[in-house]
Amino acid sequence: MPFVPHTADDRETMLRRVGVASVEELFLDVPEARRFPTLELPPPLSEPEVLAELAQLAHRNWNLDQHPCFLGAGAYNHFVPSVVKHVLSRGEFYTAYTPYQPEVSQGTLQAIFEYQSLICDLTGMDAANASHYDGATALAEALIMALSVHRGRRRKGVISRTVHPEYRQTARTYTQGMGLELTGDEQPGLSLPDLAGIVDEDTAAVVIQVPDFLGAVPSLDEVRLLADAAHQAGALLVVAVNPISLGLLQPPGEYGADIVVGEGQPLGNHLSFGGPYLGFFATRTDHVRRMAGRLVGMTVDLDGNRGYVLTLATREQHIRRERATSNICTNQALNALAAAVYLAAMGPAGLRTVASACYHKAHYAASRVGRLTGYDVLSHRFFHEFVVRCPRPPSEVGGALLAEGIIPGYDLGEAYPELEGCMLLCVTELNTREQIDRLVDVLGAPS
Amino acid sequence: MSEKTLYELSRPGRTATSLPPLDVPEAPLPEEWMRDDLPLPEISEVDLVRHYMRLSQLNHAVDIGFYPLGSCTMKYNPKVNEEAAALPGFVRTHPLQPQETVQGNLQLMWELQKMLAEIGGFDAVSLQPAAGAQGEFAGILIMRSHHRERGQAHRDKILIPDSAHGTNPASTTMSGYRVVQLPSDERGNVDLEALRAQCDDTVAGLMLTNPNTLGLFDEHVEEVCRLVHQCGGLVYGDGANLNALMGVAKPGHLGFDIMHFNLHKTFSTPHGGGGPGSGPVGVRRDLAAHLPGPIVVREGDRYRLEMPEKSIGRVKSFYGNFAVMVKALTYIRMLGEEGLRDVSVTAVLAANYLQERLKKTYPLPYDRRCMHEFVLEGRIPGAPDVRALDVSKRLIDYGFHPPTNYFPLIVREALMIEPTETESRETLDAFAEAMETIAEEARSQPGLLHQAPHRAPVRRLDEVRAARELRLRWEH
Numbered sequence: 001m002p003f004v005p006h007t008a009d010d011r012e013t014m015l016r017r018v019g020v021a022s023v024e025e026l027f028l029d030v031p032e033a034r035r036f037p038t039l040e041l042p043p044p045l046s047e048p049e050v051l052a053e054l055a056q057l058a059h060r061n062w063n064l065d066q067h068p069c070f071l072g073a074g075a076y077n078h079f080v081p082s083v084v085k086h087v088l089s090r091g092e093f094y095t096a097y098t099p100y101q102p103e104v105s106q107g108t109l110q111a112i113f114e115y116q117s118l119i120c121d122l123t124g125m126d127a128a129n130a131s132h133y134d135g136a137t138a139l140a141e142a143l144i145m146a147l148s149v150h151r152g153r154r155r156k157g158v159i160s161r162t163v164h165p166e167y168r169q170t171a172r173t174y175t176q177g178m179g180l181e182l183t184g185d186e187q188p189g190l191s192l193p194d195l196a197g198i199v200d201e202d203t204a205a206v207v208i209q210v211p212d213f214l215g216a217v218p219s220l221d222e223v224r225l226l227a228d229a230a231h232q233a234g235a236l237l238v239v240a241v242n243p244i245s246l247g248l249l250q251p252p253g254e255y256g257a258d259i260v261v262g263e264g265q266p267l268g269n270h271l272s273f274g275g276p277y278l279g280f281f282a283t284r285t286d287h288v289r290r291m292a293g294r295l296v297g298m299t300v301d302l303d304g305n306r307g308y309v310l311t312l313a314t315r316e317q318h319i320r321r322e323r324a325t326s327n328i329c330t331n332q333a334l335n336a337l338a339a340a341v342y343l344a345a346m347g348p349a350g351l352r353t354v355a356s357a358c359y360h361k362a363h364y365a366a367s368r369v370g371r372l373t374g375y376d377v378l379s380h381r382f383f384h385e386f387v388v389r390c391p392r393p394p395s396e397v398g399g400a401l402l403a404e405g406i407i408p409g410y411d412l413g414e415a416y417p418e419l420e421g422c423m424l425l426c427v428t429e430l431n432t433r434e435q436i437d438r439l440v441d442v443l444g445a446p447s
Numbered sequence: 448m449s450e451k452t453l454y455e456l457s458r459p460g461r462t463a464t465s466l467p468p469l470d471v472p473e474a475p476l477p478e479e480w481m482r483d484d485l486p487l488p489e490i491s492e493v494d495l496v497r498h499y500m501r502l503s504q505l506n507h508a509v510d511i512g513f514y515p516l517g518s519c520t521m522k523y524n525p526k527v528n529e530e531a532a533a534l535p536g537f538v539r540t541h542p543l544q545p546q547e548t549v550q551g552n553l554q555l556m557w558e559l560q561k562m563l564a565e566i567g568g569f570d571a572v573s574l575q576p577a578a579g580a581q582g583e584f585a586g587i588l589i590m591r592s593h594h595r596e597r598g599q600a601h602r603d604k605i606l607i608p609d610s611a612h613g614t615n616p617a618s619t620t621m622s623g624y625r626v627v628q629l630p631s632d633e634r635g636n637v638d639l640e641a642l643r644a645q646c647d648d649t650v651a652g653l654m655l656t657n658p659n660t661l662g663l664f665d666e667h668v669e670e671v672c673r674l675v676h677q678c679g680g681l682v683y684g685d686g687a688n689l690n691a692l693m694g695v696a697k698p699g700h701l702g703f704d705i706m707h708f709n710l711h712k713t714f715s716t717p718h719g720g721g722g723p724g725s726g727p728v729g730v731r732r733d734l735a736a737h738l739p740g741p742i743v744v745r746e747g748d749r750y751r752l753e754m755p756e757k758s759i760g761r762v763k764s765f766y767g768n769f770a771v772m773v774k775a776l777t778y779i780r781m782l783g784e785e786g787l788r789d790v791s792v793t794a795v796l797a798a799n800y801l802q803e804r805l806k807k808t809y810p811l812p813y814d815r816r817c818m819h820e821f822v823l824e825g826r827i828p829g830a831p832d833v834r835a836l837d838v839s840k841r842l843i844d845y846g847f848h849p850p851t852n853y854f855p856l857i858v859r860e861a862l863m864i865e866p867t868e869t870e871s872r873e874t875l876d877a878f879a880e881a882m883e884t885i886a887e888e889a890r891s892q893p894g895l896l897h898q899a900p901h902r903a904p905v906r907r908l909d910e911v912r913a914a915r916e917l918r919l920r921w922e923h
Contacts, residue, residue, distance in 0.1 A: 002781060003525055003715075004793050005871040011793075014800040014872065023792050026799055026816055029664040030696045036788070037697050040565050044783030047527050054777060058536025060551030062544065071541050074764055081464055083492055089529070091510030092503035097519055098721040101849050102910075103840065103903040104507035106450075108720035111502055114453050117921040121486045127919045130721065133577035136764040144621075166764040173739070173760030177591060177623025220479045249480045263764070272532075273552050274542030274765025275577065276723030288917065294721065299913035302898075302906040306449040311913040327617035330578035330711065334719025344453050344495055345463040348485040353466050356476075363474030381477050398545065407544055433470040 002047075062407065064271065068435040070365075070401075072385050072426025073213070073410040074135070074164050075274065076266040078244065078354065079430055084268040084341045094334055098294075102309045109308035112296040112333065115340040122246050122343070123260040124253020125282035129293035131336040132328065135240060135263030136167040138279025139207065140174035141292045141326060142238045142259045145283075146205035147180060148290045149236060154204035158195055161185040162212035163240060165415040171207075180204070188418040192222040196229035205259075206230040209240040210252065214412075214424060215362075215385030217245075220255065227256025236287075243267050243280065243339075245383045247346075247355030259283045268342025269335050278332035278339060288312070292326030357429035358384035365427045365436045372444045378422065385426040387412065387419065392447060394423045404442045406435075449905075450501050454921045457488035463495045486923055505904045507848045509717070513874050517820045517851035517863025518612070518660055520690045520712035522794075523870075527781070528715060528774035537773055542765040546751050552769065553750035557743040559776045560727075563708055566779075566787065567686065568697025569729030572708075573738040573755070574767040579687050580614040581762055582707025582726025583654075585739045586683045587622040588759040589705055589730060590652045592737040593681065596757065602651040602679070608637045609857050610659040612685050624651055631857060635663040635813040637671050650680035655703070658688045658818035660855040660863070662798065672702025681705065681734075689713045690867070691795055691819035694788025705730050710768075714775035725771035741766060793868035794819040797875060801866055804879045808886045812858050820865035822858050830889035833896050835860040838885055840907065843900035845881040 006014075011023075020026060027035055045053065069077050088094060092107060099105030099112075112130045119128035132138040143157050157175075159168060159182050168185055175182070184195050192208070199206055206226060211217045230237045236258035244266045252260045264278040265271070283291055289312060297311035346354065362384040370377035374391030388409075390397045398408035409425035416422075427436065490498070507514065514521035532538070540549055560572040576582035587605065594602050605619045608629045616626045627645055632638040637655070653675045658664045665671060672682045684698045684706035690713045692698065698706050710716055711724035718724070730738060739762045741752040752766065782790065795818050802811065802821040809823040825835025839849030839862070851863035866875055888895050900906065 002786070003523065004789055004868050006793055006796075006868075010872045011796065014796055018796070018799045018803050023796055026792075026795050027664075027695060029666050029816065031669055031701070034669075034696050034700055036695060037568070037700065039694050039784040039787065041562060041779065041784045041787070044786050045780050047781070050527065050777055050780050051530060053780065054531040054555075054773070055534060055536070057551040057555050058534040060554070061536045061540050062548035063536050063539035064541065065535050065539050067548075069541060069544075071543055073543050075542050077541065079466070083463060083495060086496065087499040087503075090500070090503040092506040092508045093499075094719050095509035095511075095524060095717045096506045096720045097514065097516055097521055097718045097848075100516075100851075101507075101839070101843070102908045103900050103905055104505075104843055104848060105720075106505035106904050107502035108506055110450060110452070110505070111499070111720075113919075114921070116919055117452075117454070118487065120920045127917075133581060133723075134763050134765075137577070137581075137762070164764070166761060169761050170763055173588065173762055174621070176588065176759070177621065179623070217477060217480055246482070247485065248476070248482065250482045254482070270538045270770075271541050272538050273540045273549065273769040275763075275768035276725075276770055277764075278723075288919070295919055297913035298918040299909045299916075301908050305905055307905040307908045309908045309910050309913045311910065311917070311919075324617035324620065327580040327584055327614045327621060329580040329614050330718070330722040330724035332577075332719075332723050333721030334717075335723060337720070340453075341495070341499065344488055344490055345492070346487070347462045347464070347489040348487045349489070350462055350464040350466065351485065351487060357466065357469055359476070360469055360473050361471050364471035367474075402545060402548070407541065407548065410543055429466065436471070 067405050067407050068431065069407040070409045070425045070427065070439060071407050073424055074166065074263060075271055077271060077428050077430050078266050080268050080270060081345045083345050084338050087341045088334060088338055093337060099310060102307065106307060109296050111337050111340060113298060113308050115336045116296060118340055118343045119280050119282050122243060122251065123282045124251030125260050126285040127288045128280060128282040129291055129295055131332040132279030132281055132293055133332060134277040134279045135261060136170035138261035138281045139167045139240055140171040141281065142261050143171055143175060143180060143205055145259065145290050145292065146236045147178060149287060150204045154202050155179055155181055156202045157182045157205050157207065158184040158199055158203055159207040160195060160209065161188060161190060162214055163207055163209040164213045167240065192218055192226045196226045199229050199233045199235055201233060203233055203235040205236045205238050207238040211242055211245055211383040214379065214387050215382040216379055217381045217383055223255050244355055244358060247351035248359060264335065264339045267339035269338050276332055276335055278335035293328050294331060354429050358427065361431055361436065362386060362427035365425065368440045369443060375443065384428060385424055387422050387424055389422050393421065397423060401442055406439060406442060452921055453488040453490060453498065456490050456494050456498060459489055461489045461491045463490055463492035512846055513870055513878055514848040515850050515864045515866050516848060517865040520865060520867060522715060522867035524715045524717045525778065528777045531777040532770045532773040550750055553743050555776055556772060557745055557750050559772050560743060562779050563727055564729055566693055567706055567708065567729045568699025570732040571735035571738060572727050572729045573740055573742045574727045574772055575739045575762055576707065576726035576728055577763050577768050578724040579707055579709040579726040580618060582728045583614060583685060584618040584621055585728050585759065585762050586705040586707055587618050589734055589737045590681045591622055592757060592759050593734055594651055602649055604649050605651055606645055606653040608655065610635065610661050610855055611654055611656045612660060612687060615654045615685060634815065635661045636665045636667055639667055639670065642671060642674055646674050646678040648679060650675065650678050652681040652683055654683045654685060656685040656688060658691050661813055661822050662817040662820040663813060663815060664818050668701050687712060691791055693791040694784060695791050699731060704734060710771050710775040715778045716771045716774045723768050723771060725768040790868045797866040797868060797870060801864060801875055801879060805882055808883050820863060823862045824858060825860040825862040827886045827889045830893055833889040833893050835862050837896035837899065838862065841885045841896045841899040842881060844902045847878055847881060
């Protein structure tokens with residue numbers, strides 16, 4: 001039997017030592033009528049057979065190595081340097097557990113400490129945790145942290161409609177038992193100053209996304225005014241941010257964010273049909289003790305040598321149990337490692353190059369699409385995604401692109417009825433000029 | 448000699464990456480938004496690789512040696528899983544691609560939903576939760592949704608035995624319920640009298656870890672479920688310990704209404720130094736509409752994603768940790784019914800084998816047949832100053848990862864040991880021998896244990912100082 005090394009002899013010896021005649025005797029506590037049920041599963045496969053079966057399934061998908069992709073909407077097609085995969089596949093990293101025994105986990109601990117540092121550098125914040133499940137859950141935890149900062153006395157969260165729809169849904173799922181009211185995103189058209197207008201003494205947090213779900217970068221003055229309005233009312237400003245954009249754009253720490261979260265997938269993690277990804281989470285020093293998730297701190301050992309440990313564990317659920325404000329246990333350590341290796345491999349110059357390539361290529365695409373008859377680019381200041389109103393339903397436009405082997409953008413109609421007929425197109429550094437030109441040709445071809 | 452940080456290795460002008468030149472005209476940049484400082488380290492590829500290789504060598508891992516960390520199921524993970532999950536047809540797919548272009552992914556998810564339901568004895572499964580604790584949180588929200596739908600919003604308490612996992616009370620609190628802790632009886636089962644006393648119409652549900660964190664199968668599990676159902680509550684099963692039960696018992700048939708699966712434990716995804724995991728949640732038929740979603744449904748030979756009708760909502764973006772699902776499916780397909788049962792039976796045999804031998808040296812608080820793990824007291828007769836932590840640290844010198852310490856909280860100086868099915872008898876014997884030697888050392892030279900580990904990359908770390916003088920990032 002694969003993956004179980006015991007021979008028949010071993011089993012005999014072990015049974016004898018345990019003092020039972022058969023393995024069945026080990027399970028007498030299981031109600032007899034329920035013991036050893038049948039499992040209706042397909043017959044077992046050997047290694048080559050299982051690989052062939054899975055390859056066949058994988059083959060049924062269109063993959064982005066073979067099909068140009070203009071889809072983003074929260075998951076992004078970026079280049080993953082070879083060094084990332086090489087480091088991640090080290091068994092010492094990927095077959096280790098949570099570093100509860102620091103003496104034999106210094107590799108993981110230092111790697112997380114460095115990840116925390118890199119996220120702080122990128123976002124302009126003081127402290128980052130060791131990751132959440134993804135961007136959506138990091139945002140939900142940010143709201144819970146804001147509730148905790150106000151000790152449950154504030155009950156309102158103001159959230160922009162241009163925050164990723166799935167993040168908003170996740171935040172609502174998470175807080176449904178906490179009595180939090182999320183508002184500001186129900187109706188279209190609320191600008192940042194409008195949001196500032198609904199912040200009041202009951203507001204625990206104000207949440208925006210930069211660049212927002214529609215790709216837009218807001219006016220920096222308006223963001224600052226919103227931050228001021230939030231702070232004057234005693235609320236925290238939570239900013240969800242695309243980490244690649246921070247290769248070019250001001251970090252949220254510069255414009256008043258109290259908590260910065262985001263989807264870390266673009267940093268060296270493959271798309272993998274939506275997971276595993278990682279949520280990054282950073283905040284200011286004052287709030288560190290209210291932050292959920294693991295934290296690694298630097299310290300010394302008995303000989304005074306530098307070392308790293310999990311710290312502030314008294315916040316965690318295995319110690320506080322029912323008083324814990326978060327149940328985070330497993331996080332996304334290996335994905336965080338990928339993000340750290342990616343950021344270190346890129347360095348400031350590399351990340352700037354990736355971010356500017358995304359920016360310039362997206363703007364090139366937008367200017368070409370905007371010149372097509374019947375297409376109207378609605379985005380003005382944007383990073384690498386833009387909204388285009390199509391002359392035909394986006395499903396039809398998408399169908400035409402699919403027929404040419406191109407993966408179309410995101411149809412905005414369902415999540416934003418006011419944008420019915422619009423498509424969100426994304427261009428990254430992996431889209432060549434040739435691909436963009438082909439996209440434009442197909443869009444411009446008569447139906 | 449400690450490894451330098453990325454920041455100490457940084458030299459201006461170095462990089463480990465090369466990217467193609469820009470092939471489109473430049474657009475004007477939004478000047479007010481431009482950042483001037485991007486303080487990331489600058490490192491060459493060779494230095495970067497060596498840095499991480501050196502760091503990797505400071506870790507203990509399953510691929511290096513025995514890792515009997517109780518409650519964590521650190522079994523060996525077949526390499527074929529990694530090959531399967533790395534297929535470009537999986538890795539290079541976008542979650543929002545038109546569904547007709549990802550039928551392979553959707554079929555895989557649908558098959559996994561079905562297989563997990565079969566193994567657990569449930570009717571429907573959502574693969575969305577990203578970790579056990581998230582699956583458990585989703586499970587409690589399902590209870591909440593179910594009770595509200597039936598006009599039972601006054602049910603406000605969840606019963607949790609003191610032998611449950613630590614995340615259970617936290618998930619309950621996050622869901623807006625209050626926690627009522629139940630004591631264990633002298634055999635480590637839920638105390639039935641205490642349970643009966645709590646069973647009234649304010650019970651929303653009970654969370655049961657079975658086998659529990661003492662490694663014991665609750666002898667009255669069906670009675671426990673019956674009592675909770677009788678007063679209108681639901682029973683949630685913490686599936687983190689499913690490694691003991693595959694093909695041995697189906698939790699759904701024992702009376703559990705909801706349970707999460709830990710794909711990263713039972714179904715052999717490596718834990719990555721803390722994650723990723725995956726925590727699908729299974730339910731019986733009448734709760735299926737409340738599952739988090741979307742989930743995959745089949746229509747003819749087509750698969751599509753659908754949000755369950757009364758869903759609690761989504762618990763993360765997209766559909767769950769897909770790459771972990773690929774590994775779990777690969778594992779289940781290779782083992783089949785007999786193989787999965789063999790895994791569980793062998794895990795239980797290995798735990799009993801070790802328990803039988805070690806109870807002669809270390810006190811065993813509940814002397815019963817255990818399931819896939821067991822809990823000893825790390826107090827050695829004749830060595831009053833030696834604690835569980837000292838035993839653990841000394842084990843490092845013998846090349847073993849220590850057991851879980853000080854958990855569960857109901858055992859003094861707990862050492863929780865989970866050998867798993869993938870360790871050979873020679874490894875189990877070597878571990879037992881080390882534990883026995885340590886007990887001898889504890890009596891003859893306790894200082895050796897207090898100062899341990901002696902052969903690790905660092906000696907005991909000052910955790911108090913780490914918490915007092917918080918240094919959570921590199922200061923430039």
